[in-house]
Amino acid sequence: MMFSNKWFRLFFPIALFAGGLMIGKSFFTKTASYVPSPVAVRQFSTNAGSDSTGVVYADPLSGDVIEVKDGESILEAVKKANPGDLIRVYPGKYKETVYIDKDNISFQGVIIGGEWPTLDGEKELNDAFLYSGNGIRIENFKIINYKGNGIMGQAGNNFVLRNNWIVDAGVYGIFPEFGKNGLIEHNVLSGIEDAAIYVGMCDNIDVRHNEVYENVAGIEIENSRHCLVENNYVHNNTGGILAFITPGLPIKTAYDIIIRNNFVVNNNHPNFGAPGSIVSGIPPGSGIIVMAADDVTIENNIITGNDNAAIAITDLSMGANLSNDPDSEPNPDRVVILDNYMENNGNNSVGEVKLLMKASLLDSAPDIIAIGGGTGSCIRDRERYNTFGLGDWGQCTTGDTKEIVTMMLDKPVAPRAITMEEKGNLTYYGICAGCHAYDVRMIGPPINVIQAIYANNPQGMADFIAAPTHRREDYPEMPPQNYLSPETRLAVAEYVLSLTQKKK
Amino acid sequence: MMLKTTLFIFLAGALIFSGVYFLTNLPGSVSQTRLASNCPPGFQLSKDNTCVSRNLYQQYSSLQNSGVGGLKSALPIPRDGFTPQQIDLGRLLFFDPVLSKDSTISCASCHNPYQGFADGMPVTIGVGGALQTRSAPTLWNVAYLNSFFWDGRSNSLEDQMQGPLFSPIEMATTRQQLLAVLNANETYKALFTEAFPAKPNDSIQLNHIYTSITAFESTLISLNSKYDQYAHGYAEALNDKEIEGLNIFRSFVARCAECHTPPLFTNQQIAVIGVPELEGLPFDPGAETPNKDSTMRGGFKVPSLRNIAKTAPYMHSGSKETLRDAAEFYNLGRGHAVPKEETLYLHWHIWEPKLTDDELDRLVDFMNTLTDESFMPIVPKEVPSGLPVNIINPTIDKVKAKRMASIHN
Numbered sequence: 060m061m062f063s064n065k066w067f068r069l070f071f072p073i074a075l076f077a078g079g080l081m082i083g084k085s086f087f088t089k090t091a092s093y094v095p096s097p098v099a100v101r102q103f104s105t106n107a108g109s110d111s112t113g114v115v116y117a118d119p120l121s122g123d124v125i126e127v128k129d130g131e132s133i134l135e136a137v138k139k140a141n142p143g144d145l146i147r148v149y150p151g152k153y154k155e156t157v158y159i160d161k162d163n164i165s166f167q168g169v170i171i172g173g174e175w176p177t178l179d180g181e182k183e184l185n186d187a188f189l190y191s192g193n194g195i196r197i198e199n200f201k202i203i204n205y206k207g208n209g210i211m212g213q214a215g216n217n218f219v220l221r222n223n224w225i226v227d228a229g230v231y232g233i234f235p236e237f238g239k240n241g242l243i244e245h246n247v248l249s250g251i252e253d254a255a256i257y258v259g260m261c262d263n264i265d266v267r268h269n270e271v272y273e274n275v276a277g278i279e280i281e282n283s284r285h286c287l288v289e290n291n292y293v294h295n296n297t298g299g300i301l302a303f304i305t306p307g308l309p310i311k312t313a314y315d316i317i318i319r320n321n322f323v324v325n326n327n328h329p330n331f332g333a334p335g336s337i338v339s340g341i342p343p344g345s346g347i348i349v350m351a352a353d354d355v356t357i358e359n360n361i362i363t364g365n366d367n368a369a370i371a372i373t374d375l376s377m378g379a380n381l382s383n384d385p386d387s388e389p390n391p392d393r394v395v396i397l398d399n400y401m402e403n404n405g406n407n408s409v410g411e412v413k414l415l416m417k418a419s420l421l422d423s424a425p426d427i428i429a430i431g432g433g434t435g436s437c438i439r440d441r442e443r444y445n446t447f448g449l450g451d452w453g454q455c456t457t458g459d460t461k462e463i464v465t466m467m468l469d470k471p472v473a474p475r476a477i478t479m480e481e482k483g484n485l486t487y488y489g490i491c492a493g494c495h496a497y498d499v500r501m502i503g504p505p506i507n508v509i510q511a512i513y514a515n516n517p518q519g520m521a522d523f524i525a526a527p528t529h530r531r532e533d534y535p536e537m538p539p540q541n542y543l544s545p546e547t548r549l550a551v552a553e554y555v556l557s558l559t560q561k562k563k
Numbered sequence: 564m565m566l567k568t569t570l571f572i573f574l575a576g577a578l579i580f581s582g583v584y585f586l587t588n589l590p591g592s593v594s595q596t597r598l599a600s601n602c603p604p605g606f607q608l609s610k611d612n613t614c615v616s617r618n619l620y621q622q623y624s625s626l627q628n629s630g631v632g633g634l635k636s637a638l639p640i641p642r643d644g645f646t647p648q649q650i651d652l653g654r655l656l657f658f659d660p661v662l663s664k665d666s667t668i669s670c671a672s673c674h675n676p677y678q679g680f681a682d683g684m685p686v687t688i689g690v691g692g693a694l695q696t697r698s699a700p701t702l703w704n705v706a707y708l709n710s711f712f713w714d715g716r717s718n719s720l721e722d723q724m725q726g727p728l729f730s731p732i733e734m735a736t737t738r739q740q741l742l743a744v745l746n747a748n749e750t751y752k753a754l755f756t757e758a759f760p761a762k763p764n765d766s767i768q769l770n771h772i773y774t775s776i777t778a779f780e781s782t783l784i785s786l787n788s789k790y791d792q793y794a795h796g797y798a799e800a801l802n803d804k805e806i807e808g809l810n811i812f813r814s815f816v817a818r819c820a821e822c823h824t825p826p827l828f829t830n831q832q833i834a835v836i837g838v839p840e841l842e843g844l845p846f847d848p849g850a851e852t853p854n855k856d857s858t859m860r861g862g863f864k865v866p867s868l869r870n871i872a873k874t875a876p877y878m879h880s881g882s883k884e885t886l887r888d889a890a891e892f893y894n895l896g897r898g899h900a901v902p903k904e905e906t907l908y909l910h911w912h913i914w915e916p917k918l919t920d921d922e923l924d925r926l927v928d929f930m931n932t933l934t935d936e937s938f939m940p941i942v943p944k945e946v947p948s949g950l951p952v953n954i955i956n957p958t959i960d961k962v963k964a965k966r967m968a969s970i971h972n
Contacts, residue, residue, distance in 0.1 A: 214634070543795075
């Protein structure tokens, strides 16, 4: 069923009303006729929800709604979709890898009477969602039994990943990489053999209101900047929350990270990371680990029952199974520990911490332990905690971080602005110039000859290059350039007609 | 033993071929006397007579300007801004055997345009048949690289080329010989003056040579493959098998894209992956040596996969004959080929992905979509020294095919 944009605007207030009723009291039970309202329009629109300390853009649905029902394919819907469309997926089992190499596609699971649309890889498929486009939004999916990732993004900006329920989905549950400006919230993830939520080489990301448990790592912020990890419930992982620089990656820094208002509790799960993986070296019982990352603020967390240490701050020497990288700065600098509740940590330290405790003749590990280099770090009210290695840390003078509501940008990352003339220019020199020069015969005829044919007729040239015919005995037939969009073909035709001797 | 056989057959082949080319490229015949005033494809001539790089990836950006990302991500910042004359002069130098000690080999001998700007050999062969221990890397898209050699020990093309030029087992010339030979050649003197009009006196200096060859190498751009058409938005550019391959390539099971990251298909990092050496060669310490760091032992620079189908055999010493073999390496177990006596800090992405045979085939299908030689430069028929441009075109070279077969027996 397809809904027009206009239809949606009409429907929008009704959806809000119905949604409110449902939350207040479950008047509706599951009946054959019940069709849930497309609440996504609200959620993907201005001012989502009242609990929001974050930012969600005013970006109303601009395209069509494509519905996918049990037995159908989500990927087929993606192939049909245009930027701006919403794909609504009904309860059922979907065994597929959904890859999205388009911009601005939204996915919304429709949950009816507790029945979720479930992507089930049956331990045969690699990834559930794999996207490279900007503006990808994925919510309300149950994702189970994949081998690689639940949701993986490569380079997409402005993403929203929320309300997903991800169980045993492989190496990472949610893994955006090379993305800017993203929101990961209200997801529940367990049974992941590396990081459940892994923000790798990203900027401006909020990770909020998620529950992560029984994973090797709960939430990992790696080689990323401007990240907020807030209001998450992080329990019974091997390591709870990590802020890491990993050496050997192409983006070398991690800084400006706030870890705030989280429950980091009983992260004592045995480590089941794959041999050789970085997280396989994480000692069970680790609440929060900062490795080499700079300007990390840890504030108002409740950190209890983590057997190794509540907070460990370390330089890269702890990553003992990694090759050195001369371009990675190894020390955690300017770590700020403000008010936190820590209790009942360090009861059963292991590994390096245990050795240190033995060497220092201490019975139990401290709440906070700092190993290795780093300068400019501070802690407030250090007397509250048992600490180790914080001798050169100062007393924090900063108050709190409450003025920082979000690390996301106040408006979406805009695509690089490019004029049609620039597009024509890049296409001409980047592609056409392989066979054509201005006044010299190459593989194809010179541009000045072509100009004489198509003077004042750029569309004619654009049409020709899409499906060329063999017109000249003395030249080879031109291969079709139909892989260029109609817009690009016209842009390059206009550019070619504008070329002069001087511009060549 | 095998290497000796290789060497013998190579020399025999080289003799036959230099003979053939000698007959068709008589020394002393009229050479090019003017340099190009237009930029090669992929470049726009600026008002101040420099060639500025142009391609469709300039529509995009990349996080932290890192030049890594996904399909629509910007490339790293390239080397460009050379004049058309410098580029053209560099082309002549690149193909001129006068740059080697005994005038037998040119840059193009190991970076052969007909062989993906590599040489089809597991390891390269220098003057007098001297064997190297590493394979010749392709020069396609070197404009985008920030480190050179398999161990990443050099940071510029100008610096890099001094390795093979002056290594006694590669081109084996000397700075003195190079300057003497070029300054004694009236054609070269005129061409260098044309390419470097601001040159204070009449003589050719080393930096002019380095600049020219860098200028030429920086124009070897390959960004118009089937994959690129797909990346720019033409979904039909790849067939179902190739797309399946792309998805395996970027999945976190195979993890290829974690190091061979688009759009260049390398993240330009050093990685220790534990590849076996070509039979008969000792263990190569790789990046340990220049960095004096044992944690980097056995580490090599991640190569770009663009035009990878053109540059078999694979890995730093050519131990993998086909793309299928190279892909299979990652499936055979973490550290399976590491010698017992070696302790290596294997990269964390080396694991046991347990890819199926079909998945490996799809990866090969995908890698084959990264081929584009539409900006192939013109191989000069003659070079200013008058020496023959004796490079092999394997499509017409049956001897070489036999030679390759013998290497892998």
